[in-house]
Amino acid sequence: MDALTLLVDGLRLRARLTYWGGVCGDWLMDHNSDTAIWFHLLSKGEGWVHAPAWQPALRLEEGDLIVFLPHAPRHVISYSPSEIPTDFSNVRATSVDEGETGFVCGFIELGMPRSSLWTALPAEILIRKSQAGEILSWLLQLIIKESITPRFGTNSIIERLCDSIFVLVLRHCIEENLVHQGVFAAMQDHRIEPALTRIHREPGRPWTLESLCSLAGLSKTAFSNRFTELVGCPPIEYVATWRMQTAAGLLRETGMTIDDVAERCGYRSVSAFSKIFKRTFGVAPGSFRIARPHDCMAQERESTERRSSA
The missing domain is CATH 1.10.10.60 (Homeodomain-like)
Structure with a gap:
């Protein structure tokens, strides 16, 4: 096996889903963590990333994947290029078919998030649908299709597919010369x-x-x-x-x-x-x-509470 495969296997990195489905109204994704990698795949519609790296806000479209590492500055994803909601009274969680926008969101816990292993990677990794390449593009489409038409075992299938996405994201960073040290x-x-x-x-x-x-x-x-x-x-x-x-x-x-x-x-x-x-x-x-990292637990609980109140 090669060094990348052994590294990923050795760390036992596993994706944990926090949400897959649709949203309507003035929605907001506020997933920041000092200990985990967060990923967001747009399965339908559009959204905007509000972060220091992108001014004005970055537009995401169906099939786009964005990944935030623990050293990324604070960021949010919202329904609007200019508005960031302060409450969730006008938000409704739905199926992907019924939602204005669809997401597959989750995180990967890291044992040592501040080690040079991770800080050498870009803090934010954006892979457009058009940039994904054949294999990653197929995988993203599989995840989107599974999230749109859920069946028995969908949650587990999406999580395991997301494990593979992370490896392909790492390979993308290496092959696109986005990593110069580490x-x-x-x-x-x-x-x-x-x-x-x-x-x-x-x-x-x-x-x-x-x-x-x-x-x-x-x-x-x-x-x-x-x-x-x-x-x-x-x-x-x-x-x-x-x-x-x-x-x-x-x-x-x-x-x-x-x-x-x-x-x-x-x-x-x-x-x-x-x-x-x-x-x-x-x-x-x-x-x-x-003990799982506190902030990951808080984010997961917050996400569940928002969906329950929607």
Whole structure:
């Protein structure tokens, strides 16, 4: 497997839907998060993004996809190029067929949202329907069609399709040269990519600078300088960061014990693993496992309350 596949699989990134359907009236999408990637696919009609990156407001049309990373400035999407509603008294949630505008919205939780892995990506990623390319375009149309004609299992199907969308978005950023530094840029370097692939595949291996240099076929100085320039941190520091991100994914998405997670990530001592994990995330591994990021919970609850009152 290539470095990108191993990275996505290792982090166990999963899309969580918050809304798919239609809206009528003076609607507003206010999904900002410091810990999650939010995505919005327009399945019908049009909407406008109000954000510092776009002045005046950015118009979205059917088939357009916009993604906001945690380092994006505050933004909203509304029914109007000039108006931002202050209440929701004139909003109605409907089916896509009945709505003036249709959306598929959701988020992907990140274990370490401020790591260079994510901050090296554009804060806002817009992919127009006309720019999507053949494979991504097909996938977007599948999601739109499934959301318009829901059947048994529609929610699960859309979420899994959205998992694939995120991988294609990452590939789009790489192939369109939207990433100039960080891990995603380093994956394109023929000397650094083999080392990244092995790190992502085997986070628990006792990596040393010497063993990584041998994979790249470079001297310690040359490899260290090249890796640091591209990725943004020294090789061994990246290994430590990757282990923590892997641990976060394993704790959230699997039933593995903390002991097994520690071993999988290269820590022979559970106490040492727990100490480093708490220093990184601010909470012990067990607490991290049972607690989802507060702002994602608040956004999801707020979205549900709005639909219920509509």
